[in-house]
Amino acid sequence: MANTEIGMTDGSGSGYNHILLAHGGGGKLTFELIQGVVEKLGNPWLAPLRDSAVIKFEGTDISLAFTTDSYVVKPIFFPGGDIGRLSVSGTINDLVSVGATPKFISLSLIIEEGFPLNALERIIESIKAVANETGIAVVTGDIKVVERGKADEIFINTSGIGIFHFPFSPSVMIGDKVIVTGYIGDHGIAVLLARENLGIEVNVKSDVAPLNWVLELLEKNGLEFHCLKDPTRGGLGGALVEIAQSFGIGIVIEEAHIPVRKEVKAVCEILGLDILNVANEGKLIIITPDYVAEEVLARIKEHPAGKDAALIGEVVKEPEGKVLINTVIGSKRIVDMPYGEELPRIC
Amino acid sequence: MANTEIGMTDGSGSGYNHILLAHGGGGKLTFELIQGVVEKLGNPWLAPLRDSAVIKFEGTDISLAFTTDSYVVKPIFFPGGDIGRLSVSGTINDLVSVGATPKFISLSLIIEEGFPLNALERIIESIKAVANETGIAVVTGDIKVVERGKADEIFINTSGIGIFHFPFSPSVMIGDKVIVTGYIGDHGIAVLLARENLGIEVNVKSDVAPLNWVLELLEKNGLEFHCLKDPTRGGLGGALVEIAQSFGIGIVIEEAHIPVRKEVKAVCEILGLDILNVANEGKLIIITPDYVAEEVLARIKEHPAGKDAALIGEVVKEPEGKVLINTVIGSKRIVDMPYGEELPRIC
Numbered sequence: 251m252a253n254t255e256i257g258m259t260d261g262s263g264s265g266y267n268h269i270l271l272a273h274g275g276g277g278k279l280t281f282e283l284i285q286g287v288v289e290k291l292g293n294p295w296l297a298p299l300r301d302s303a304v305i306k307f308e309g310t311d312i313s314l315a316f317t318t319d320s321y322v323v324k325p326i327f328f329p330g331g332d333i334g335r336l337s338v339s340g341t342i343n344d345l346v347s348v349g350a351t352p353k354f355i356s357l358s359l360i361i362e363e364g365f366p367l368n369a370l371e372r373i374i375e376s377i378k379a380v381a382n383e384t385g386i387a388v389v390t391g392d393i394k395v396v397e398r399g400k401a402d403e404i405f406i407n408t409s410g411i412g413i414f415h416f417p418f419s420p421s422v423m424i425g426d427k428v429i430v431t432g433y434i435g436d437h438g439i440a441v442l443l444a445r446e447n448l449g450i451e452v453n454v455k456s457d458v459a460p461l462n463w464v465l466e467l468l469e470k471n472g473l474e475f476h477c478l479k480d481p482t483r484g485g486l487g488g489a490l491v492e493i494a495q496s497f498g499i500g501i502v503i504e505e506a507h508i509p510v511r512k513e514v515k516a517v518c519e520i521l522g523l524d525i526l527n528v529a530n531e532g533k534l535i536i537i538t539p540d541y542v543a544e545e546v547l548a549r550i551k552e553h554p555a556g557k558d559a560a561l562i563g564e565v566v567k568e569p570e571g572k573v574l575i576n577t578v579i580g581s582k583r584i585v586d587m588p589y590g591e592e593l594p595r596i597c
Numbered sequence: 598m599a600n601t602e603i604g605m606t607d608g609s610g611s612g613y614n615h616i617l618l619a620h621g622g623g624g625k626l627t628f629e630l631i632q633g634v635v636e637k638l639g640n641p642w643l644a645p646l647r648d649s650a651v652i653k654f655e656g657t658d659i660s661l662a663f664t665t666d667s668y669v670v671k672p673i674f675f676p677g678g679d680i681g682r683l684s685v686s687g688t689i690n691d692l693v694s695v696g697a698t699p700k701f702i703s704l705s706l707i708i709e710e711g712f713p714l715n716a717l718e719r720i721i722e723s724i725k726a727v728a729n730e731t732g733i734a735v736v737t738g739d740i741k742v743v744e745r746g747k748a749d750e751i752f753i754n755t756s757g758i759g760i761f762h763f764p765f766s767p768s769v770m771i772g773d774k775v776i777v778t779g780y781i782g783d784h785g786i787a788v789l790l791a792r793e794n795l796g797i798e799v800n801v802k803s804d805v806a807p808l809n810w811v812l813e814l815l816e817k818n819g820l821e822f823h824c825l826k827d828p829t830r831g832g833l834g835g836a837l838v839e840i841a842q843s844f845g846i847g848i849v850i851e852e853a854h855i856p857v858r859k860e861v862k863a864v865c866e867i868l869g870l871d872i873l874n875v876a877n878e879g880k881l882i883i884i885t886p887d888y889v890a891e892e893v894l895a896r897i898k899e900h901p902a903g904k905d906a907a908l909i910g911e912v913v914k915e916p917e918g919k920v921l922i923n924t925v926i927g928s929k930r931i932v933d934m935p936y937g938e939e940l941p942r943i944c
Contacts, residue, residue, distance in 0.1 A: 266714075267713060267714050267715065268710075268711050268712060268713055268714060269708050269709070269710055269711060269712040269713075269714065269717070269742055270710065270742070271710045271742055271743075271744060272742075273708070273740070273742045274708075274740070274741050274742025274743070275742075280740065283740060284738070284740055287706075287717075287721055287738070287740070288738075290718065290721045290722065290725065291721060291724065291725050291728070291735055292725065293728070293734050293735065293736075295734050295735070295736040295737075296735065296736065296737070296738065300737075302737060303701070303703075303736035303737040305701060305736070305758070307659055310657055310659060312654055312657060312659055314758075316701055316703060316736060316737055316758060317703070317737050318703035318704070318705045318737055318738060318739050318754065318756055319705065319739045320705040320706070320707050320739055320741045320752075320754055321741075322707060322741045322743050322747075322748075354650065354652060354663055356650075356663060356664070356665035356756050357665070358665045358666065358667040358754050358756075359634075359667070360667050360669055360707075360752055361616045361620070361621075362616070363615075363616055363617065363618045364615050364616060365615060365616040366614060366615055366616075367613075367614050367615060367616065368614065370616070370634075371637065374634055374637045374638060375637065377638065378637065378638050378639065381638070381640070387640050387642050388638055388640065388642070388643065389640075389642040389643065389650035389652070389663060390642075390643070390647075390649060390650040390663055390664050390665055391631070391634070391635075391643065391665060392665050392666045392667055393620070393621065393627065393630060393631055393634070394621050394667045394668075394669045394944075395616055395617070395618055395619075395620045395621025395622075395941075396618075396621070396669050396749060396942060397618060397941070397942075399746070400669075400748070400749040401669075401747070401748055401749070401752075402743060402747040402748070405667075405707055405748075405752065407665065407667055407705050407754035407756075409665055409703050409705075409754075409756035411652070411661075411663060411758065594742075594744070595743060595744075597741075
């Protein structure tokens, strides 16, 4: 085949016919590749490109969310967590992002021959800890083994089923407020520093954590929300751009209000990384109606995992499909979706 | 840690502390590893070690099956199929094996950098073909990319949700008959010949196919069945031993009645493989009450995909937990569960 249909161009006009590492980065290229596959599969289920599929059972009031993610993070153990905690938390968070209460998780391991059994045990312990913490059970699983050099230690797939306690369709309105549940960028920087020998000695831990508490808190207190999203690959910036594009609205955020640890900010400055594109694994973006935003923020801040939450911006009419940031030095700039693999294998 | 808890011994008394390729073979070692992980996770969901978890929604008559499988088959394209067809069919078949009608599939890809986009397209086409063939939709997905040399072309995880049309709990009774829906061993031999340069020139195609038609046929005709199982890794022998052990009954099979293509038989003889341990990906074992066995067989044989089905044996009281084969030369032997990796990366 001379012409391929999936991901024929990298947007720069230069065609390619192989998978690039950048296809996995959570940016434009990832989006383009996913879109190519989705178009090829050609079914209406996939068109919304949501974090989870929503399944309604006709004739009943049962509605489920179904999601899947494979985890290839490197290193598999990093400050603040490991691939086990990451994989279960990530799938829980994808369910929460569509407004579903996570209930059941599947666990599938691809293990490289020679992988130490005690490392496997640590990972399983870590999965069990998240399960105990959240009351969400691993209910089914699979294990495959490949030859030495044909995988990288261990890859984990977790899929998940969540239940909707009430019907929820994400929507975004002009005037809505944007809340983030805590410090951004911790996961990406912690993994990067654990992987690369950069000679930077700072104490940054991944924020990897299940976020079902956020949805529980909102539901329990009857707090209205319009949209939830976990800013993983592509970071806070990528997630907000996705929301702005999906709903055809603009989002303005205030740099001064975005919670970033000074260590994380310093590492980003040293390495020339845009903090807005650094992955998080334990933070949620909440878009709420204006009238309830302060109360949502207050309630989130009462929770130990949400004490550093902040109201960082609002939804505006224009620029349509774009995110604008008011910087601390008083300038404005458009926040772009990252192009490709700023930080490979972060999740 | 000097002592690991998962899979501390290989049964031969010689301990090990790393994952062996044999852990992925679908035999005793796989079983032991899975059991170790399940015990560590320590929740009642996993204890039955079924192909799918069964989820009941209290206060409704909705009951679902949930399953997951990762596919690492090598080569990814083989006579009769590819990793795309295999992954979707395999998950469909795991749902069918617990008596659930497959409905929704998730698709998660781990792709090695440099993988050709046109190969990805062929795989996606192949997945779409199974979806169209069965009416089962891919409803959610994920794509990850790893560096060159950190995976082997492409690994696919598919998870699936099925619906129970009526309550079903597998059971096995003395006197039940054992039916297999067609020729065994085609998949394992086709993949093996496609992978290894053995200088054997025979035309064997994988049987990889979705098996939802079997359940539909049984349900539509109101034919009673006690147990279903797809004999994948570990083969017909491994699957029957698993059934015998789970239910504490014996199974006697007649070698003369087991459908095997002569080419497949010949390859097994040349390579010293036990056909009973060679993987299938489009066959189902059906255990039915005696009174309906002939009718089930007749109906299965009417279907194009079931025309080579056969009644191969029956359930007996003893030897408890064991499978006995009456060979064509008139001897009897115990069928053993394979130990480890007779044929690695077959699925």
